[in-house]
Amino acid sequence: MSLKFLKDDITRLKLEGNRSFSFTGLSFIYLLSPRMLPVFLFRLSHYSHKKVPIVSKVFSLINFVLFGIEINSSCKIGPGLIIAHTSGSVIGARSIGARCIIFQNVTLGAKYLDMNTTDNSRPSIGDDVILGAGAKVLGGVSIGNGCLVGANVVVLRDMADAERLTPDER
DSSP states (O other), rough: OGGGGGGHHHHHHHHHTTTTOOOOGGGGGGGGGGGTHHHHHHHHHHHHHHTTTHHHHHHHHHHHHOOOOOEEOOEEEEEOEEESSSOOOOESEEEOOOOOOOOOOEEEEEESSSOOGGGGGSOOOOOEEEEEEEEEEEEEEEEEETTTETTTTEEEEEEOOOOOOTTTTT
């Protein structure tokens, strides 16, 4: 399923960049973008997570070495993901919804050491969420749809769905 989201990821990146486009043979060039390649490597890692776990680990390691981003292979991430700047991010969430934007140095994970990545100790992120630079979302909390988590904010409690804003109002 995660490889099917790749077209949506590329489309979203192009739309956010205000570029007119159509899917042609040159769309694969977007995979080489430092904003897209980590997402592509995650999609490959997630796809192979249950099928060939060692291959999944290799893709995760490549992502960590090249981009300094650690993404849990078992995390369910919806289509249209944008990782604006990958440096220093740790994504150990239970799930992330569609059309989310993640900036640099974001941490999504457990409050306490949890090497087994149990679902009840990991955050769940809704659709259309923006996670600002340095944001930390820790524990089994839920971030509602449309929320904006500001830069350097630490979230330890659930956040309800936000009021729907147009992209110009955000």
